[in-house]
Amino acid sequence: MKPEGWQAQRRIETDYDRAIRRLIQRTWQIIGIDPDLLSPWDFVRRLERLANTGSFDHFALATAKRMITQTFFDTAQTWREAARGGSKGRLIYEVLRQEMQGPVGNMVYVLIDRNAGIIRSMPFDLASQATLYIQEQTAEGKRPEQIAQELLQKFPHMSAKKAALIARTEASKSHTALIQARSDRLGLAWYVWRTSQDGRVRSSHKHMEGVLCRFDTPPSPELLADEKNVGSYNAGEIYNCRCYPEPLIDITDISWPHKVHYGGQIVRMSKEQFRKVA
Numbered sequence: 444m445k446p447e448g449w450q451a452q453r454r455i456e457t458d459y460d461r462a463i464r465r466l467i468q469r470t471w472q473i474i475g476i477d478p479d480l481l482s483p484w485d486f487v488r489r490l491e492r493l494a495n496t497g498s499f500d501h502f503a504l505a506t507a508k509r510m511i512t513q514t515f516f517d518t519a520q521t522w523r524e525a526a527r528g529g530s531k532g533r534l535i536y537e538v539l540r541q542e543m544q545g546p547v548g549n550m551v552y553v554l555i556d557r558n559a560g561i562i563r564s565m566p567f568d569l570a571s572q573a574t575l576y577i578q579e580q581t582a583e584g585k586r587p588e589q590i591a592q593e594l595l596q597k598f599p600h601m602s603a604k605k606a607a608l609i610a611r612t613e614a615s616k617s618h619t620a621l622i623q624a625r626s627d628r629l630g631l632a633w634y635v636w637r638t639s640q641d642g643r644v645r646s647s648h649k650h651m652e653g654v655l656c657r658f659d660t661p662p663s664p665e666l667l668a669d670e671k672n673v674g675s676y677n678a679g680e681i682y683n684c685r686c687y688p689e690p691l692i693d694i695t696d697i698s699w700p701h702k703v704h705y706g707g708q709i710v711r712m713s714k715e716q717f718r719k720v721a
């Protein structure tokens with residue numbers, strides 16, 4: 444039995460995006476925005492101060508925890524559906540029942556940690572972006588007060604863009620990481636690369652749709668598409684990617700012959716050929 448729900452719920456990403464933005468806004472309000480800000484460097488200092496407040500730390504952790512918990516339950520639901528009637532049904536139920544004590548539970552904590560860290564570093568990233576802007580504009584002879592005002596105006600857009608990138612990239616990465624951790628526990632080495640099938644799928648991922656891949660030997664989609672290599676990674680593991688892995692639970696779940704990423708290439712294999720290499 445193959446469930447259709449392996450794709451991450453968009454709601455998790457949009458919730459995460461909104462929460463990160465709210466966090467920046469709220470803390471920004473605590474520190475206070477001075478409309479008469481004279482020095483652009485004061486803007487940078489405030490941003491860094493924002494990052495060092497205890498409340499920012501606290502909310503960063505809470506925000507990360509919420510997204511990972513949502514992803515955890517969302518994907519558990521899909522596994523439960525996969526277990527229904529499938530040959531590995533009992534095993535899947537068993538793994539789900541005790542997973543918080545094992546490697547899947549560990550992965551949950553790793554992911555919360557990683558995401559909290561990324562949110563915490565966001566004000567510093569914005570501060571270095573602002574620093575670069577100040578240097579460029581100063582070199583062009585602009586007055587400090589003017590640069591400061593421009594920064595205040597740019598800030599909402601700057602932070603919203605950053606929040607959206609973090610939310611999209613990290614929600615997707617966490618989704619893949621949890622599917623992989625549960626697959627590992629079940630001894631499932633292969634997955635089908637799925638794209639979100641909308642107009643925004645990057646060209647190098649389009650040809651990955653439907654390809655069988657191994658979690659421990661990820662492909663380089665760019666290299667396979669004769670584009671500039673940006674490394675090997677699994678579905679959903681690169682910035683702005685909404686692709687996702689669909690674990691191959693049973694060899695009969697897919698049609699044969701099938702496209703397989705094997706030996707650094709995409710080859711067409713029969714069920715028998717695949718059985719020999721799998």
Ligand SMILES: [Zn+2]
Pocket residue numbers: 638644645648679683684685686
């Ligand atoms: Zn993708």
